[in-house]
Amino acid sequence: MTAPVHPPAIDTAPATGPEQALLLVNLGTPAAPTAAAVRRYLAEFLSDRRVVALTRWLWWPLLHFVILPLRAPRVAKLYAKVWMKDGSPLAVYTARLAQAVQRRLPELRVAHAMRYGEPALAAGLRALRDAGARRVLVLPLYPQYSTTTTASVADVAATVDGVDVQVVPDYHDDAGWVAAVADSVHAHWETHGRGERLLFSFHGIPQRLVDAGDPYQAQSRASVAAIADALGLRDEDWLLAFQSRFGREPWLRPYTDRTLLALAEAGVKRVDVICPGFAVDCLETLEEIAQQNAELFRAHGGDALRYIPCLNAAPEHAGALAALARRALAERD
Numbered sequence: 001m002t003a004p005v006h007p008p009a010i011d012t013a014p015a016t017g018p019e020q021a022l023l024l025v026n027l028g029t030p031a032a033p034t035a036a037a038v039r040r041y042l043a044e045f046l047s048d049r050r051v052v053a054l055t056r057w058l059w060w061p062l063l064h065f066v067i068l069p070l071r072a073p074r075v076a077k078l079y080a081k082v083w084m085k086d087g088s089p090l091a092v093y094t095a096r097l098a099q100a101v102q103r104r105l106p107e108l109r110v111a112h113a114m115r116y117g118e119p120a121l122a123a124g125l126r127a128l129r130d131a132g133a134r135r136v137l138v139l140p141l142y143p144q145y146s147t148t149t150t151a152s153v154a155d156v157a158a159t160v161d162g163v164d165v166q167v168v169p170d171y172h173d174d175a176g177w178v179a180a181v182a183d184s185v186h187a188h189w190e191t192h193g194r195g196e197r198l199l200f201s202f203h204g205i206p207q208r209l210v211d212a213g214d215p216y217q218a219q220s221r222a223s224v225a226a227i228a229d230a231l232g233l234r235d236e237d238w239l240l241a242f243q244s245r246f247g248r249e250p251w252l253r254p255y256t257d258r259t260l261l262a263l264a265e266a267g268v269k270r271v272d273v274i275c276p277g278f279a280v281d282c283l284e285t286l287e288e289i290a291q292q293n294a295e296l297f298r299a300h301g302g303d304a305l306r307y308i309p310c311l312n313a314a315p316e317h318a319g320a321l322a323a324l325a326r327r328a329l330a331e332r333d
């Protein structure tokens, strides 16, 4: 196993720089595929009240004495299955994406940060401010808004003083992003042929949050409608499902694993799966979908689950985000 990479918070760092900056923010990931590192990461992640809303005195002992000791070693083994030469996929691809966006926005300073772990979001904002940025556009790498993700980034961004911070709430129906996702499906079909169905799989959230007004499910549906439209799909060609359930309460349905199982049992042999809620590949796409769910699909009679990678640092992705950032900055000028 190679040593973990801690990319600098600022990707190209002149001593003084432009007055405007763009900060791409992703979820965060462990520093190493070890139980200790995963435990540190999950402890921070699962202590965020935006993610788990239980009262502290109830949740703290459960988290530290039950969940982390059981979960960290098990999840560390899963990370080890997808770990790259330069680190965790989420960290590697986020850093590469920020570099690709920087090349398209030479007039701005572009950096990246993580909500949990390193490079830390608040420290990244302070570093940009101290290097001369007066205004920072924070772009959470979540196409669809959720209180569990986007709002949590905004919470931390609001704690940094002395800089004008603007947070992009979502880009679920951005035409450039929709076209980039649709193009990636076309490219996959050109190489691998077309599966019998295209499954759009999004990270789930508790149904309770949607009932309380979280727009995530509606935005996921709108994203899928726009991508399916760009691809000219008929309603019977595609499905939408939600993955990565955590805990016992009901999450958004239908669940991805059960959907794949039902498809296999209905005689579907080849299914294409894409995860448009994830900007870059990570544990949840590379391990849960491309490995675990692919095995499940085959075990129930399917021939192949063909996973379509996230946009990662593809030129179309960097171009779409750069255009979106330029527009967001211009709109408030």
Ligand SMILES: C=CC1=C(C)c2cc3[nH]c(cc4nc(cc5[nH]c(cc1n2)c(C)c5CCC(=O)O)C(CCC(=O)O)=C4C)c(C)c3C=C
Pocket: 027, 028, 029, 030, 042, 046, 051, 052, 071, 075, 088, 090, 142, 146, 148, 149, 203, 204, 205, 206, 216, 244, 246, 277, 278, 281, 282, 283, 284
């Ligand atoms: C505890 C509840 C969780 C909610 C709510 C949740 C929402 C949510 N998450 C993402 C994106 C990612 N999640 C990732 C991993 C991950 N997610 C949870 C829990 C919740 N997520 C856990 C416990 C984990 C860690 C792995 C595990 O223990 O199972 C990742 C991948 C991180 C990586 O290192 O690769 C991403 C990305 C979204 C978009 C979202 C709500 C919309």
Ligand SMILES: [Fe+2]
Pocket: 203, 244
């Ligand atoms: Fe998650």
Ligand SMILES: [Fe+2]
Pocket: 244, 245, 283, 284, 288
């Ligand atoms: Fe998972």
